[in-house]
Amino acid sequence: MRIGVVTFPGSLDDSSALRAIRLAGGEAVPLFHASDDLKEVQAVVLPGGFSYGDYLRCGAISRFAPIMESIIVAAEHGFPVLGICNGFQILTESHLLPGALIRNQDLHFICADQPVTVENTNTPWTRGYTQGQRIVIPIKNGEGSYQASAETLAELEGEGRVVLRYADKNPNGSQNNIAGITNARGNVVGVMPHPEQAIESLTGPSEDGLIFFSSILQSLVAR
């Protein structure tokens, strides 16, 4: 199972995402923003970081990368895409996911061990979780507050497209405590918390995040 991880200029969690795929048992394939070649990967992760320094708007420049043209076309045909943090921001800028991520409510960068609940286990990235499962994975961002219009929120909630929701306390002012969403088809998922930083208890707050990566491998086998 070949899973790609895209490195944009300023990507930071690309090496961790590659490691997470390896630990889950997949073949991790590095992809570079400047090429439109997806190297026959069967799914792709857009990792966290500060692509292009977050200049202009987070993700606003990366969405124009050659690799994104290939990903956008593929995603529209059901190709599985996971955007983590900056990757989520790139997905909203690319209009693969609705809404936007803005500055955290208190205007600070926040790094914390964040409890979240898994609200949708029908996506290829979350099928290994149980509905309503509480997991702890890190958040680490300055612009993680999810905002969308009332119609979009109603649609997301009505169609069960909220994938992760902050538990206990909303850290950043996200509407409806939203920490992650999916598209109507369910193949594109964006999350602000970092599952790839919760794959070993030695270095993360838990191993809860690994299931994102084992889920996609199971989904690809099941196809």
Add this chain to the structure above:
Amino acid sequence: MALDTVSVAQSTPDNKQPWRELGLKEDEYQSIREILGRRPTSSELAMYSVMWSEHCSYKSSKIHLKQFGEKAVKSDALLVGIGENAGVVDIGQGYAVTFKIESHNHPSFVEPYQGAATGVGGIVRDILTMGARPIAVMDPLRFGLADAPDTRRVLPGIVAGVGGYGNCLGLPNIGGEVVFDETYAGNPLVNALCVGVMKHSDIKLATAHGTGNLVVLFGAKTGGDGIGGVSVLASETFADGKSAKRPAVQVGDPFAEKVLIECSLEIFAEDLVVGIQDLGGAGLSCATSELASGGSGGMDIQLEKVPLRDPSLSPEEILMSESQERMCAIIEPSKLARFMQICKKWDVTATVIGEVTSGDRLNITWNGELIVDVPPRTVAHDGPVYNRPMARPAYLDELKPISIPLPQTPAEIKDAILTLVASPNIADKSWVTDQYDRYVRGDSVLSQPEDSGMIRIDEQSHLGVAISTDANARWSYLDPYEGVKLALLESCRNIAVGGAKPLAITNCLNFGSPEDPGVMWQFAETVRGLADIALEMGLPVTGGNVSFYNQTGSVAILPTPVIGVLGVIQDVRTRTKMGLPKAGLDIYQLGTTDANFSGSEWAYLHGQIGDSAPRADVDHETRLVNLLLEGQPLFESAHDLSDGGFAAAITEVTLKNNIGATIEFVGDIAAELFAQTPGRAIVSVEPHNAAALKALSEKHGIAITRLGQSGGDVLTINGAHIPLDELRKAHTETLPKLFG
């Protein structure tokens, strides 16, 4: 202004030059004229003035720093020593680690965000320049009183700057310090540490060898930021308006640096450079003169080729510009094409600006006209050396013994503990550290508030390194010789409680004005103490940084030598954390307490400092470190006892995992709780391991005391009951209340 060329300088020997405004003393200006046999051109004057500043030349400290060479231990671990951009130590399995601390104090007072941000950027480039991948940062910070209005301006900006730059580079921030004292008002200390890793064969040096090799400038374009910053900002105090020149602080672009890191590492991996130097303080003046004098000496530079952000810059300004995110490499002509290809991949601007020559002069031209013709060593290394007058300061004869309330009853004990743990120096620092990414790269095994930061180096072999930075400036104030020794010993304990073996030392020595004989004495005593203790502990000093002129008017900061110790751990999976993991464990104190409150937080809370620092007991501390290392398999938790004494330590140990404890002391309860006797630690073990711990303590000759057991949701000490919720509220509310 007409171009001041070498031939113009020769024909106009009597032209008046602004050497004084550039920070040079008259005799320094005269010795430049002697070196050159004529007056310097304005470009040469700019170079000498910036390179001969205190910050770049170490002219007041050099004479003392020699001791690190004279007293140095023979260490097989040291691969590159003092003098390069950063020292490099061997950690085994073919890996080498480089680490260093630098100060960015003055710029951070002027412009907190950018000052702190570029402090991080500068130290990261120093580490990168050695050929290493930067893997983590740490930031020891010091501020004026927590509730002072200026601290509210400076602290949030500095914290945001450290985070803004480091987070964007993708480097986990794994530790540091936040300390408040009124002497740092107007003189905040921003020290930044970076650690990097490489294979032995990848070590790079700042040297320009090989006639015909090319000098390539790559990274950001050169602008007008920070011009003269290094000489003026870092060498003069802000008081009394003596120095009217306050140029802009450098502005950082962490994205440019991130790309520069990836680009440079790819270039290193293909072995495309002969030598490399980053551009930090003193910019091109420093990089060209250091590279040339690190080689055979000859170099030609065509200055007009430097890509500019601001086309109006004069040659003098280009030489002095401290624009960030730039590197200078020496490359064989046959490798240039591949070098340029990699730069293009990362969208990094790279320009050939000159070449290495067979001569021994650094020649710089501007559109064909010679504007600099100097022996590079005289710029980079042969600056003035001062043996400044020193005198034991008078305050040392006016110190008074401690006279403070000492809690005895359970109610007094509870009240005192809650007061202490809520005080800004002891309070929980999450408000600061939660603005730093501690997870990125996925190898952070330990990070704040643990005793040390620990990073996994090898995923297969589980090899790792640990780093701690420490200072106790109040002990250094009472006795600078002992104070620095105690800081180093504390750092070693912090490394050892986690399970890593101390291996090497770095330092950042923050002091007031070297022109004050009392400050100079503090400095000299500190260096003597550090050189002695390094020798006694058998640890090499791999490098360091000196920051003088941290004072406002006649008030200097407390002498603040920040000591960083690097340790190695063979298997990071065996590391021990500080928090009690569960109920039913026996809690032990290693080492004994005496009733000296001098320099303690408890005394400080009562406005007193006392009259004598503890003596550094190297023999005891060495045995303690050995006990801590050998005892690792027994420990369920381990934590150093230092700032705030046992009261602060037990608070951190219980709150970490919300596991209470019941503690019973038999001796002097106030001393047991609040004295800061060095050479102690608190550990927990399973009751069935008590005999093994006792045997180990006897083997190493360290007294141990069983103090009680873990469990419950209350901290009980000699009848004082403190519910953990109440303790947590006191400990965690202070900083958010002060800084929002």
